Amino acid sequence: MDNGGHVAVKILDKAKxxxxxxxxxxxxxxxxxxxxxxxxxK
Structure with a gap:
């Protein structure tokens, strides 16, 4: 889905x-x- 907004992504180490x-x-x-x-x- 592309709405033109900015997003932040956090990559987590599954093992940690x-x-x-x-x-x-x-x-x-x-x-x-x-x-x-x-x-x-809401």
Whole structure:
């Protein structure tokens, strides 16, 4: 989807995420931010 807007991308090391037990936090953050990016947010 191209809407002409600017975006930021963060690349995460999957092994580090699992090692530091951050998967739940990352997933939570994605569920908060994704609707805002796609326009499905309130």
């Amino acid at each position: 995420v699992h090692k530091n037990k951050l998967a739940e936090q990352v997933n939570h953050f994605i569920w908060i931010v994704f609707p805002l990016i796609t326009g499905d947010g």
